[in-house]
Amino acid sequence: MPIKACVFDAYGTLFDVAAAAREAAQEPGREAFATHWPKVANDWRLKQLQYTWLRAVTGAHTDFWQVTQEGLDWALEASGLAEPALRERLLQLYWELSAYPEVPEMLKTLKDQGFETAILSNGSPDMLAGAVDSAGIGDVLDDVLSVESVGIFKPDASVYELVTNRFGCARDAVLFVSSNGWDAAGAAGFGFTTAWVNRAGEPMDRLPWTPHHVLSDLTTIPDLARA
Structure with a gap:
């Protein structure tokens, strides 16, 4: 047909889901993040998807913004970057991919x-x-x-x-x-x-x-x- x-x-x-981390890494004052951003971007996306699958199979639905935040929190902690200001900036940029x-x-x-x-x-x-x-x-x-x-x-x-x-x-x-x-x-x-x-x-x-x-x-x- x-x-x-x-x-x-x-x-x-x-x-481009990597754009938020990539753009944040280029901003002044984020030199420490610049060395970690590819891993953060990859972990963020992977956890975001994993959380959607787990919520789907267990019937524990929430909206995508929630799993996006939870995925980022995991990714930042995994790289030792649990900084509130960085988290806020990355989430802001995710709305402007x-x-x-x-x-x-x-x-x-x-x-x-x-x-x-x-x-x-x-x-x-x-x-x-x-x-x-x-x-x-x-x-x-x-x-x-x-x-x-x-x-x-x-x-x-x-x-x-x-x-x-x-x-x-x-x-x-x-x-x-x-x-x-x-x-x-x-x-x-x-x-x-x-x-x-x-x-x-x-x-x-x-x-x-x-x-x-x-x-x-x-x-x-x-x-x-x-x-």
Whole structure:
């Protein structure tokens, strides 16, 4: 079936989740943090995701802002950087994450070609609104869908179902794009056509499903959608 809607994960896919730590490390007076920021950024993201999975399987849902803060607290403590001012600055910057360079033009091309576009994210609505506004991409998105409307994180099937309900289309009419291999795999299991944006060249996750496409960035998404 032809693709009708192109739907994107947000954090790590459209928005660079390492940007907050990287930008903070470049600020005056943060020389000590500058030597630690790659580890903090990696630990922060890993714990953030782990906490969503644990909350999903135990039924202990909270919003993404809570797990984002808890993941950062773990990451800072692991690097011996439990400084309130640094924590506050990193959280502030997380609301202003940079989009990857190819994102605005890629989304504009999709819209010009007649595709519907959306975000489907673990992020809470206010967090996503801040990121979309900061990146200036609101005019090339038809919707921003958050797991908060179903009260469970990905990869629960009810999250992916938000897309088919919103666009009134069959599952295989959706091209779902994520930088998380497990997310792209889970969406493939749901029935979406999926693309994994594997910027870091990581191995494929050992799961029952695999993404249909593996890309190094988002540049070719319009070509993939047309094909």
